Amino acid sequence: MGDNLQGANLLQFLLDSPADEIKTTLEDIHPADILDALEEYEGDAILLLSRFPSDVLAAIIEEAEDEDKGEILDLFPHEQKTEIISEMASDELVDLLETMHPDEASELLHALPEEDAQEVLELMRHDPETAGGIMATEFVAIREQMTVKETLEYLQVYGEEAESLSYLYVLDEDGILKGVIALREIVVSPFDEHIGPMINTNVISVRADMDQEEVSRIFAKYGFNSIPVVDENDKMLGIVTADDVFYVVEEETTEDMEKMAALAHSEKDYLDTGVFGLAKQRIFWLLFLMISATFTGIIIQGYQKELASVVILAAFIPMLMDTGGNAGTQVSTLIIRGMALGEIKLKDYFKVLYKELRVSLIVGIVLAAVNFLRVWIFHHDPPLAFTVSAALLFTVILSKVVGCTLPMIAQKLKIDPALMASPIITTIVDALSLSVYLYLAKTIYINA
Amino acid sequence: MGDNLQGANLLQFLLDSPADEIKTTLEDIHPADILDALEEYEGDAILLLSRFPSDVLAAIIEEAEDEDKGEILDLFPHEQKTEIISEMASDELVDLLETMHPDEASELLHALPEEDAQEVLELMRHDPETAGGIMATEFVAIREQMTVKETLEYLQVYGEEAESLSYLYVLDEDGILKGVIALREIVVSPFDEHIGPMINTNVISVRADMDQEEVSRIFAKYGFNSIPVVDENDKMLGIVTADDVFYVVEEETTEDMEKMAALAHSEKDYLDTGVFGLAKQRIFWLLFLMISATFTGIIIQGYQKELASVVILAAFIPMLMDTGGNAGTQVSTLIIRGMALGEIKLKDYFKVLYKELRVSLIVGIVLAAVNFLRVWIFHHDPPLAFTVSAALLFTVILSKVVGCTLPMIAQKLKIDPALMASPIITTIVDALSLSVYLYLAKTIYINA
Numbered sequence: 001m002g003d004n005l006q007g008a009n010l011l012q013f014l015l016d017s018p019a020d021e022i023k024t025t026l027e028d029i030h031p032a033d034i035l036d037a038l039e040e041y042e043g044d045a046i047l048l049l050s051r052f053p054s055d056v057l058a059a060i061i062e063e064a065e066d067e068d069k070g071e072i073l074d075l076f077p078h079e080q081k082t083e084i085i086s087e088m089a090s091d092e093l094v095d096l097l098e099t100m101h102p103d104e105a106s107e108l109l110h111a112l113p114e115e116d117a118q119e120v121l122e123l124m125r126h127d128p129e130t131a132g133g134i135m136a137t138e139f140v141a142i143r144e145q146m147t148v149k150e151t152l153e154y155l156q157v158y159g160e161e162a163e164s165l166s167y168l169y170v171l172d173e174d175g176i177l178k179g180v181i182a183l184r185e186i187v188v189s190p191f192d193e194h195i196g197p198m199i200n201t202n203v204i205s206v207r208a209d210m211d212q213e214e215v216s217r218i219f220a221k222y223g224f225n226s227i228p229v230v231d232e233n234d235k236m237l238g239i240v241t242a243d244d245v246f247y248v249v250e251e252e253t254t255e256d257m258e259k260m261a262a263l264a265h266s267e268k269d270y271l272d273t274g275v276f277g278l279a280k281q282r283i284f285w286l287l288f289l290m291i292s293a294t295f296t297g298i299i300i301q302g303y304q305k306e307l308a309s310v311v312i313l314a315a316f317i318p319m320l321m322d323t324g325g326n327a328g329t330q331v332s333t334l335i336i337r338g339m340a341l342g343e344i345k346l347k348d349y350f351k352v353l354y355k356e357l358r359v360s361l362i363v364g365i366v367l368a369a370v371n372f373l374r375v376w377i378f379h380h381d382p383p384l385a386f387t388v389s390a391a392l393l394f395t396v397i398l399s400k401v402v403g404c405t406l407p408m409i410a411q412k413l414k415i416d417p418a419l420m421a422s423p424i425i426t427t428i429v430d431a432l433s434l435s436v437y438l439y440l441a442k443t444i445y446i447n448a
Numbered sequence: 449m450g451d452n453l454q455g456a457n458l459l460q461f462l463l464d465s466p467a468d469e470i471k472t473t474l475e476d477i478h479p480a481d482i483l484d485a486l487e488e489y490e491g492d493a494i495l496l497l498s499r500f501p502s503d504v505l506a507a508i509i510e511e512a513e514d515e516d517k518g519e520i521l522d523l524f525p526h527e528q529k530t531e532i533i534s535e536m537a538s539d540e541l542v543d544l545l546e547t548m549h550p551d552e553a554s555e556l557l558h559a560l561p562e563e564d565a566q567e568v569l570e571l572m573r574h575d576p577e578t579a580g581g582i583m584a585t586e587f588v589a590i591r592e593q594m595t596v597k598e599t600l601e602y603l604q605v606y607g608e609e610a611e612s613l614s615y616l617y618v619l620d621e622d623g624i625l626k627g628v629i630a631l632r633e634i635v636v637s638p639f640d641e642h643i644g645p646m647i648n649t650n651v652i653s654v655r656a657d658m659d660q661e662e663v664s665r666i667f668a669k670y671g672f673n674s675i676p677v678v679d680e681n682d683k684m685l686g687i688v689t690a691d692d693v694f695y696v697v698e699e700e701t702t703e704d705m706e707k708m709a710a711l712a713h714s715e716k717d718y719l720d721t722g723v724f725g726l727a728k729q730r731i732f733w734l735l736f737l738m739i740s741a742t743f744t745g746i747i748i749q750g751y752q753k754e755l756a757s758v759v760i761l762a763a764f765i766p767m768l769m770d771t772g773g774n775a776g777t778q779v780s781t782l783i784i785r786g787m788a789l790g791e792i793k794l795k796d797y798f799k800v801l802y803k804e805l806r807v808s809l810i811v812g813i814v815l816a817a818v819n820f821l822r823v824w825i826f827h828h829d830p831p832l833a834f835t836v837s838a839a840l841l842f843t844v845i846l847s848k849v850v851g852c853t854l855p856m857i858a859q860k861l862k863i864d865p866a867l868m869a870s871p872i873i874t875t876i877v878d879a880l881s882l883s884v885y886l887y888l889a890k891t892i893y894i895n896a
Contacts, residue, residue: 027648159632159636162632183631219694222480243690254785254789257705269786278807279814282775286771290770293771296766297767300765311756315752318769319744330734348719355726358723370735422777423774430770434766
């Protein structure tokens with residue numbers, strides 16, 4: 001990829017070449033690379049962009065981050081805006097309009113031909129996080145009586161506008177999806193063959209109201225390039241393509257990770273977020289967890305007398321808290337990720353719980369044994385070693401049980417399991433395990 | 449998708465129908481669905497599988513989890529094994545052979561035609577985690593003098609075997625990649641048009657030794673269905689398809705999440721891992737972190753006198769530790785994820801640090817203020833409230849600085865940044881923040 005037109009090379013070319021040469025060359029450059037080059041440009045973007053043809057500008061806006069789309073379009077006068085957006089795919093136009101003020105969006109829509117505007121309005125009625133919200137309406141429908149050659153001739157006329165040609169769709173007179181045929185099957189077959197027998201009638205489709213995360217799971221399962229979207233009567237509405245979903249998977253995983261780290265969701269990249277934006281993303285959960293942690297403090301206060309008489313007891317609090325937190329994080333991460341990937345289901349709960357009880361027993365005994373030796377060697381106090389190790393074993397078992405249970409309860413209650421991750425579990429396990437530790441210390445160690 | 453042949457429906461059909469009907473219908477069923485149906489079957493799998501044609505069996509093995517591939521193949525006698533693997537795509541055959549004992553793999557390879565066996569051996573020489581390790585060698589190369597009709601006729605003869613037909617490749621006489629053309633451009637053009645002018649010579653390709661995570665980032669950037677793989681001289685070796693990479697992204701993210709949760713990597717799904725496997729995955733890090741946490745205990749021991757005289761000081765330890773851990777987790781998660789997605793680079797370190805200093809000041813002051821009021825109201829002790837709040841502010845700032853710095857240092861040292869996540873950061877921040885807290889308590893609160 002060394003001598004390709006990318007980055008600084010491409011920018012230099014755009015600055016140095018005459019407009020007609022730019023036009024021919026840009027057809028071969030991916031819009032993602034043009035965007036990269038523009039980002040390196042320190043002059044006024046419009047000086048470069050004004051020399052680009054409308055279809056390239058449309059492709060650049062489609063490729064840009066959501067928050068930049070409107071900004072790029074706004075560089076152009078009204079007539080040219082209409083020209084650019086009429087080159088955009090329906091799903092991308094919807095994304096663009098959704099970033100705009102409603103008045104501005106409606107003004108742009110009115111400049112489009114009536115039929116196109118209607119189609120876009122129809123698309124905007126779907127929840128943006130569903131199959132309907134990310135689908136494009138440009139697909140190719142064919143009739144099953146066609147031969148291979150007739151199909152190819154049909155594509156020569158009607159194929160250009162389609163979002164994807166990987167699959168062609170067979171619909172009945174009411175638009176109900178009846179079959180699908182892969183373009184690759186057509187192009188490897190003789191011209192005079194009839195396509196009827198090649199049609200797959202066992203079509204895998206998704207409902208328009210299906211959540212995009214579920215759609216992405218179907219893509220992952222089947223490895224398709226695109227999937228047809230239908231309404232509740234199996235009427236075909238559009239297609240979702242794999243590259244739309246690639247982005248969804250990344251986005252949803254990032255959201256899960258944010259929740260697991262006690263962060264509010266942010267649409268923007270870290271470096272593009274201001275200091276106050278970042279602070280806002282973090283402060284709610286930190287406050288909530290800080291106040292929750294004071295319960296643990298109250299528990300400790302209840303044992304002031306014991307702690308005052310045997311201050312060494314306080315020295316084991318950090319180790320118990322950290323181990324409980326870590327053991328809980330391990331299992332909650334496995335469960336949350338497993339559920340997100342569809343590998344662990346609610347009905348597996350008792351299987352998971354039984355597994356965790358046995359795992360925590362093994363892990364807990366090993367940790368307790370190591371800890372017993374350590375305390376014995378350094379403090380020469382077997383009863384103390386016993387007390388701390390017993391509390392540690394209890395902490396490990398408890399954290400594994402809480403760590404696998406909370407995410408699954410959340411799922412059952414239709415709350416995102418990712419919210420039941422490390423920070424909340426740590427807070428709960430801390431309170432419980434310190435209670436047990438101090439109780440054991442009081443009854444076994446001090447009063448014995 | 450209600451009345452489709454999936455799950456229990458499909459299983460019933462496979463059990464009830466005559467062999468020839470099964471053969472025709474299976475062509476229209478995705479192998480992922482056949483696998484799902486087989487999983488529901490409680491009888492002997494070979495009874496069902498023996499009625500399937502070899503190409504369907506090959507597709508099922510390709511689709512199966514790595515650890516099940518060999519098992520399915522082993523159900524068949526030797527001659528049929530050869531028949532099945534000769535139907536498999538080169539990249540999938542490599543995956544299968546890599547799960548087997550070398551002797552068994554080499555025996556199977558010898559049963560293949562010499563040329564195919566050579567190709568597979570060639571592929572196995574690549575690191576399985578690179579572009580070369582996941583590519584398939586079946587692609588279609590064309591000459592630029594062809595017309596659209598000639599290209600289509602060529603595909604009718606040579607297209608069947610290709611891993612993907614989304615793009616056709618133009619190579620020179622030495623096999624050097626010179627251009628690419630999308631099948632969709634060909635099928636929308638008139639039969640007598642020459643393909644020469646449609647060829648894109650600005651080809652985006654990947655080197656065979658490129659890490660698969662980097663390859664997946666290129667797919668995410670451009671949204672291609674497939675990407676050509678070349679050697680250091682730009683000689684074309686094969687193609688990687690988007691569905692191969694979809695899986696890579698999931699896998700790498702899961703690995704990152706495991707590391708961030710202090711878990712060793714496991715190839716198997718949670719439910720498929722035994723109790724000892726799960727314990728092994730967790731115990732090293734728990735032990736390591738437990739022993740590290742004892743340093744914090746040693747720090748507390750150093751202040752035994754102060755704690756014995758003012759036991760209430762111990763009550764704030766959990767809140768300080770938890771808040772430090774949570775604040776550190778928030779930023780390390782953002783940084784690790786941002787670096788994994790390529791949004792944050794090493795050169796951004798000082799930008800990130802400056803940002804975090806300001807964010808932590810805002811967040812820290814808010815938390816400290818709330819905490820000051822709480823301690824004042826409940827303990828009627830302003831100096832205590834001041835001491836705890838000052839330690840809290842310090843803890844938040846410190847955890848944000850450590851949380852952004854450690855993952856970036858790891859990246860710089862070519863260690864996976866995901867290892868520098870919550871558990872390690874928590875342990876470090878705990879030790880530092882408790883030192884500061886107890887020092888402040890001693891000098892400001894007790895001795896004042």
